[in-house]
Amino acid sequence: MKKLINAPDAVVREALEGMELAYPDRLRVSYDPAYIVRADAPVAGKVGIISGGGSGHEPMHGGFVGPGMLDGACPGEVFTSPTPDQMMAATKAVDGGSGVVHIVKNYTGDVMNFEMAADLAGEEGIPVEVVVTNDDVAVQDSLYTAGRRGVGITVIAEKICGAAAEERRSVVDVAELGRRVNAEGRSMGMALTACTTPSSGEPSFVLGDDEMEIGIGIHGEPGRYREPLAPASVVVDRLASAVVEDLPYSSGDQVLAMVNGMGGTPLIELFIVYRELHAFLEERGITITRPLVGNYITSLEMAGCSITLLRLDDELTRLWDAPVNTPALRWGA
Amino acid sequence: MKKLINAPDAVVREALEGMELAYPDRLRVSYDPAYIVRADAPVAGKVGIISGGGSGHEPMHGGFVGPGMLDGACPGEVFTSPTPDQMMAATKAVDGGSGVVHIVKNYTGDVMNFEMAADLAGEEGIPVEVVVTNDDVAVQDSLYTAGRRGVGITVIAEKICGAAAEERRSVVDVAELGRRVNAEGRSMGMALTACTTPSSGEPSFVLGDDEMEIGIGIHGEPGRYREPLAPASVVVDRLASAVVEDLPYSSGDQVLAMVNGMGGTPLIELFIVYRELHAFLEERGITITRPLVGNYITSLEMAGCSITLLRLDDELTRLWDAPVNTPALRWGA
Amino acid sequence: MGCVTPDADTIDHAAVVAWIRRFAAEIDEHRAELVRLDTAIGDGDHGTNMDRGMRKVVEKLDGAAGDDIGALLKAAGMALVSSVGGAAGPLYGTLFLQMGSATGGAATLDTAGLTQALEAGLRGVQARGKAEPGDKTMVDALVPAVEALHRAQSDGVAVGEAARLAAAAAEEGMKATIPMEARKGRASYLGPRSVGHQDPGATSSYLLLRSAAEAFANT
Amino acid sequence: MGCVTPDADTIDHAAVVAWIRRFAAEIDEHRAELVRLDTAIGDGDHGTNMDRGMRKVVEKLDGAAGDDIGALLKAAGMALVSSVGGAAGPLYGTLFLQMGSATGGAATLDTAGLTQALEAGLRGVQARGKAEPGDKTMVDALVPAVEALHRAQSDGVAVGEAARLAAAAAEEGMKATIPMEARKGRASYLGPRSVGHQDPGATSSYLLLRSAAEAFANT
Ligand SMILES: Nc1ncnc2c1ncn2[C@@H]1O[C@H](COP(=O)(O)OP(=O)(O)O)[C@@H](O)[C@H]1O
Ligand SMILES: Nc1ncnc2c1ncn2[C@@H]1O[C@H](COP(=O)(O)OP(=O)(O)O)[C@@H](O)[C@H]1O
Ligand SMILES: [Mg+2]
Ligand SMILES: [Mg+2]
Ligand SMILES: [Mg+2]
Numbered sequence A, B: 001m002k003k004l005i006n007a008p009d010a011v012v013r014e015a016l017e018g019m020e021l022a023y024p025d026r027l028r029v030s031y032d033p034a035y036i037v038r039a040d041a042p043v044a045g046k047v048g049i050i051s052g053g054g055s056g057h058e059p060m061h062g063g064f065v066g067p068g069m070l071d072g073a074c075p076g077e078v079f080t081s082p083t084p085d086q087m088m089a090a091t092k093a094v095d096g097g098s099g100v101v102h103i104v105k106n107y108t109g110d111v112m113n114f115e116m117a118a119d120l121a122g123e124e125g126i127p128v129e130v131v132v133t134n135d136d137v138a139v140q141d142s143l144y145t146a147g148r149r150g151v152g153i154t155v156i157a158e159k160i161c162g163a164a165a166e167e168r169r170s171v172v173d174v175a176e177l178g179r180r181v182n183a184e185g186r187s188m189g190m191a192l193t194a195c196t197t198p199s200s201g202e203p204s205f206v207l208g209d210d211e212m213e214i215g216i217g218i219h220g221e222p223g224r225y226r227e228p229l230a231p232a233s234v235v236v237d238r239l240a241s242a243v244v245e246d247l248p249y250s251s252g253d254q255v256l257a258m259v260n261g262m263g264g265t266p267l268i269e270l271f272i273v274y275r276e277l278h279a280f281l282e283e284r285g286i287t288i289t290r291p292l293v294g295n296y297i298t299s300l301e302m303a304g305c306s307i308t309l310l311r312l313d314d315e316l317t318r319l320w321d322a323p324v325n326t327p328a329l330r331w332g333a
Numbered sequence C, D: 001m002g003c004v005t006p007d008a009d010t011i012d013h014a015a016v017v018a019w020i021r022r023f024a025a026e027i028d029e030h031r032a033e034l035v036r037l038d039t040a041i042g043d044g045d046h047g048t049n050m051d052r053g054m055r056k057v058v059e060k061l062d063g064a065a066g067d068d069i070g071a072l073l074k075a076a077g078m079a080l081v082s083s084v085g086g087a088a089g090p091l092y093g094t095l096f097l098q099m100g101s102a103t104g105g106a107a108t109l110d111t112a113g114l115t116q117a118l119e120a121g122l123r124g125v126q127a128r129g130k131a132e133p134g135d136k137t138m139v140d141a142l143v144p145a146v147e148a149l150h151r152a153q154s155d156g157v158a159v160g161e162a163a164r165l166a167a168a169a170a171e172e173g174m175k176a177t178i179p180m181e182a183r184k185g186r187a188s189y190l191g192p193r194s195v196g197h198q199d200p201g202a203t204s205s206y207l208l209l210r211s212a213a214e215a216f217a218n219t
């Protein structure tokens, strides 16, 4: 295992300290329990938005804390959902009197821990609305399974809910909007290499030099199927076909298209993927009106990418364009 | 070789196409010869600033094209300096009548190609000033060698020169400022893994599972020495000691500190490195007043990091803080 | 610690403390194995998660006095909830919290008391996680254990032996997860590719029962 | 193409075209080797760079008419400058441009003409790159080649044989770079670690001279 770390079990804490030192004016960090809130939290009269999940997906979520996006983030251990006490403390820290929205990726652990936190918040009289994201089409959705995973759309939901909260919309409204974003969004990812959690020290799966894994999750979970390494155009075809057919997206749709790197993929490759995605969608009459290319929701040092589409309307576009001022996503500010 | 590409010799062109498609309102791309300019180039009365170099260092330089930073960038093949005709065409495209500054990293190829371009520009009556960056303390500087390499300070020089140009300062002033940034800046990098150029298909060097390479360049050049893998604190000690002792930076100095990822290093590790750097400098009475943590000048998928310091004064701080609106660096806009 | 008298019909607070310490030690010892099992069909953190949690529980124990078994189990549950995270945190946390509720105020437990406690814990786990037997989760180790305890109770078996029978049943239940296709938790994403691997949570649940058997056995 | 008559004292435009084509073919053939040499002490692109450039040159040749050797060499130089990049682009570009200047208007070259041309090219390379013999660069292959041509000229050797002697000298010069420590170009960053490797640019320069020898040899 080759990592720029000091000790496997100090990774999350030390990275948090690094973030706090790097953004002293923008973020406030608590260590026990661990959470990050924007420096001016709580914002009176504004719905608070928190998210959280295992670490190892940076910049998600801590990098999205700031005006126009999240009020707070709860980092768990690497690839491990945070705990209810973190979420509860963050919820209290960001509640400006208008309630708090929890944006939760659909994983058993995340959902259960956030459920317990919402129960606790309810007991303390803080109205909490929960938005569960489950956009990963690689996983079959069924009542009898854990359901689809929450992946790339989470970032976009955080941005759009954040913009709505800045407009002082109600906690119910903001959550409703988050659910709409989730409903209009779909994702799928792939890997060229696995990743290694600091605590296990071993790659999460083993891929041959000439293989790639399609449909991976963001926790080093193996994917839907494995196949021989192929050109970027084929990779995009695999991912984008599954994404487009699932909703489905159709001719005339305007979309936000995110090409996301899994952490170990250089930007030059992501632009090639974006080029392929653009061609793929254009062929189907789907127009990208808002692009986002970069590393936003990662899996440690995994090489690979994911594609997320969100069907846009005027409202979603306006909220996407609204100013945002976070370490990892910033415009208009 | 595992890459999200279509064909090794199409990498640069297709990534450029991806960039053009992703930023249609912000960038204009020419393919033959290859260069990127900001959409509104040339800006009348403003000094134009171009940079360029081999590809594979993304977001540098194309990702830094936009108001407040570069007017144009010339991408070469991967790790290969671009050619004089590209530079000449970009120079013409960004000349708003006040001359053009070329920001050139000190590599034999880059310097010679930019020299030829400056000669051509001179023949066409465009005043060109050249700023050569050479901040890499891993390389011994001497009249009888190629001299120190230009690395991280290039990004910072581009930002600061860009801000000065927006203030309508003269071509001589802007270049002088760039040289001052270079003089006050130092860098050093290290690698946990090598990188593989698409055309060669083989790693640039081979590192054991328990080794790291200190003092690497950004073109997969092996470094100054190799040693056993060590904790982040030791890595930072190696890099920061060399950097601090070279200028030297001393107690009371205020610095901009950049912790840069080489392309394959996840952000969570960069924040741990930043934490170590902060402690290292604090111990020596050096204060970080402006931090920058992320992937800015990379080596394809290399895992590793580099550290750059710039000694700040009020003017440099003000110019650093000025609005910038590029794909990869954006604030105040 | 002679917390159980030979062939005792009940266990006391000290015996439950011994059980928890034993479980913590087993988790520590099998941490790497649990990580390996979870790497195969999950995200490789189950051993680390449980170990982090049980260390916190043991820290709490060091300051635990009194003879209220319910309070002890609840404190363990709270420590797990706020330190484990992931799926195991709420599930094991709920297991212990519910065992604590079922034994609130009790200074000793006989076979019936232990049965009620574990059954309450299992109900809590199922309420929280919605898993049924056969879904390839910790439930598949706990259900046979609870059944074995019920049988032991009707057969009038003493608590130490009852725990041994429960552990044996849990071991069978754990092994039975190998051929199952996961329908809950992270392993479910693998669908048929989850077949052939033993569930990490069922494994840690077996360790929980084995720890009880060891802690409650005649010394 | 019988561009050279046996024992001819001069080469013509067609022979120079043959030289350039031959060089392009050699580069294509040794591309991987040049990449490997440059990977060891540089950035692994020399083979790719030269190949990209020589393909462009050959494209230009396809449309080249007339008998002006100088114009031909200049066109090749321009194509190299605007397609190779890196260090090799300006250096080989300058080499050809200066050879072109030195032979402007000439329809044939004898040994003296070839000597003057290569010497002018070498001067251009040194003016551009500031490398001295012993710095472990292409200069180390070119200098002995120019010296050999001078000797051939004073000895009254015909141009085909002169090219052969120059190629032999360049080969020695190329091999002599192996023990050198690089002081110019990217390899200089390695300092002493550059010792023991053959310089890629010296290698391509040897190929340039060998191509001349082959193109100008009696057929
Ligand atoms: N819905 C559920 N009900 C019961 N047990 C579950 C459920 N989901 C997961 N588990 C158990 O949790 C174990 C995984 O725990 P752990 O690895 O710590 O959490 P995570 O899956 O969040 O990484 C699984 O092996 C399984 O036994
Ligand atoms: N200053 C110089 N003078 C002469 N030749 C040089 C100089 N610098 C580099 N070279 C030659 O260029 C070769 C490398 O060319 P190439 O790999 O194409 O460019 P780059 O070093 O930019 O990647 C070296 O092997 C060396 O022979
Ligand atoms: Mg987990
Ligand atoms: Mg090069
Ligand atoms: Mg797990």
Ligand SMILES: [Mg+2]
Pocket (backbone or CB within 6 Å): D038, D042, D043, D044, D045, D046, D086, D186
């Ligand atoms: Mg090279």
